[in-house]
Amino acid sequence: MTEPRFSTRHLRVTRTARYYTLGGGGERVDEVWFALHGYRQAARRFARRFEVLDAPERIVVVPEALSRFYVDPSPGRHGPEHRVGASWMTREDRDNEIADYVAYLDALAGEVGATAASAARRRVVLGFSQGAHTASRWVVLGRTNVHELVLWGAGLATDLTREALAAGLDGSQVTFVRGARDRFRDRREEEAQDALLEELGVTFRVLVHPGEHEIAPEPLLDIAEA
Incomplete structure (x- = not known):
């Protein structure tokens, strides 16, 4: 039987x-x-982690990713009692997602x-x-000028080239925030990214908090007060 010939198109x-x-x-x-x-x-639940930054001279903007789905593994029909989460992208059609x-x-x-x-x-x-991967791609590939890029619980997107990083992070500081008990940490990747930014001359610092894979208030306040 002959396989059908599908054409991939985008709109x-x-x-x-x-x-x-x-x-x-x-x-x-x-x-x-x-x-x-x-x-x-x-985004709404995530925004609660930033209540410690609430101040009249500071605005915190929490966008929600465009792809939502039910995160509860319950089979069958979902109702208002089931939680909804979101994802920035998957591997499917990734270039367009990015x-x-x-x-x-x-x-x-x-x-x-x-x-x-506008004049912040x-x-x-x-x-x-x-x-964190989303943030690094946005800062490097987008047109928004940023003073500081904070990557918490993960690092730079590994598909960003050296040339793109050097140009996109020029004039910005990178802050890595890592949990001492974060089970998702990859020490080799951390060392490689630290070394890469040193080679590129990008200003960066590393903050380590004693917690797990989570937003903790203490390092958040340290960054705000820096």
């Missing part, structure tokens, strides 16, 4: 993205943070900048777990 569509904000409201907003959640997380979320986050930064933070003296992008 660009408009999506409605959801995001949450925390803080701001002051006469002047000096800081804007973008906090990107990890795999299976939802291009789509980079464009989405650039558009979000433009909207926030137009209303609250400090712009921070923080990515947690899967969101």
Whole structure:
């Protein structure tokens, strides 16, 4: 039997993205943070981790990834009692997934900048777990200028080239936040990325907290007060 010949095609569509904000409201907003959640997380719950940063001069923006799904393993029909999480991408059609979320986050930064933070003296992008890879791709491949890239519970996306990293991180500081008891840590990858940034002349620092694969308030405040 002859296999059918399928042609792969793509169509660009408009999506409605959801995001949450925390803080701001002051006469002047000096800081804007973008906090990107990890795999299976939802932006609203993730945003609660940043309540310690709530301040009138600082706005925290928490975007939600465009691909949502039920995270509870229950079979059959799902109802309001079942949790929903989101994912930034999978390996399927990955190049378009990356291009789509980079464009989405650039558009979000433009909207926030137009209303609250166009002249902010400090712009921070923080990515947690899967969101760390998303954050690094956005900062390197997007058009949004960032003062600090915080990669929490994961590192740089490994598909970013040396040339792209050197250009995209020029003028930015990278902060790695690692949990001492994080079971997902890859020490070899950490050492390789530290060495790579040193070779490229990118300013970076490493913060280690005693916890697991989680956002902890103490290092979060350390970064905010730096």
